[in-house]
Amino acid sequence: MVSKKSNRPLIDNCYQLKVAYLKDRGYFLEGAKRSGTITFGSGKKLLIVAFKLKLGVAGKENVYLLFDNVINGEHIRHVQKVNLIRKSSNLNIGFRYYFLCPISNKNATVLYKAPGSLNFMHRTAYKDRLYYADQLKSTQQKSCNYEEVKMELKELKKQLKHGKCRKGKFWTMGKIASLKEKLNRHEKNREKKLLIFSKSKGIMELTESQLNGDYMKSKSK
Structure with a gap:
């Protein structure tokens, strides 16, 4: 199909x-x-x-x-x-x-x-709106793209550190800020998806920060 x-x-x-x-x-x-x-x-x-x-x-x-x-x-x-x-x-x-x-x-x-x-x-x-390719990617494809963004961010930081920015210092700084914002949005969405309550199994999946924090303290009481 x-x-x-x-x-x-x-x-x-x-x-x-x-x-x-x-x-x-x-x-x-x-x-x-x-x-x-x-x-x-x-x-x-x-x-x-x-x-x-x-x-x-x-x-x-x-x-x-x-x-x-x-x-x-x-x-x-x-x-x-x-x-x-x-x-x-x-x-x-x-x-x-x-x-x-x-x-x-x-x-x-x-x-x-x-x-x-x-x-x-x-x-x-247009009757059927025009889309950017990224808008039609599946969750799995976007996950792969997330890794690509991390690699690009790492490379740009390296260029900035050594003063070898291929597209200029100010462009590189702006791009780094944009990529960081993109990664932050991804992390927030990821944490929301990790917090899932399954009624059928009675299991709550929590983020690592929550497991090490208030949730474990409340369990020990």
């Missing part, structure tokens, strides 16, 4: 249109070129999107996308218009741009085109 989870769409399998891609290549700068192409994937999954930006008064800016959809083996030319939202940055230095999803009307810095989808959309606009 095939698990329902295995049929759920993954974000990793989607084409992703990012505001950051356009910004990093200077398309939002005054006097910059307003058209180009973005290449996604390769081989049978190759998708080339031609785009053209029209920047004007805030609220009247948009991106035109031109690409081929493959439907039943046939290439069908498709044009999609996506509105751009321009907002002042928090520091009032320049602007931040967002896509306005044509389906959900939500602001987004990334739009996704899932397999079989006609348009690029916000991830919540």
Whole structure:
């Protein structure tokens, strides 16, 4: 029997249109070129999107996308218009741009085109929501991932200690804090699962800290 989870769409399998891609290549700068192409994937999954930006008064800016959809083996030319939202940055230095999803009307810095989808959309606009691979892992798989996180944390601490951070000191410190938080959440969930009362057997399974603490004291009275 095939698990329902295995049929759920993954974000990793989607084409992703990012505001950051356009910004990093200077398309939002005054006097910059307003058209180009973005290449996604390769081989049978190759998708080339031609785009053209029209920047004007805030609220009247948009991106035109031109690409081929493959439907039943046939290439069908498709044009999609996506509105751009321009907002002042928090520091009032320049602007931040967002896509306005044509389906959900939500602001987004990334739009996704899932397999079989006609348009690029916000991830919540899909009938079956898009998932990250980690969200669909079984408890056993997550347990293996827990060991991988511990190993990664150990390696990053080693890099920081010897001043040999591959991605920079501040990135490494931030990553270490993030991994520690992840491990703490796992440990809390693990302790909750260890405390199980079985009515059929009349057995209570406790954490090691509880066995060495108040529970044993109460038993000795």
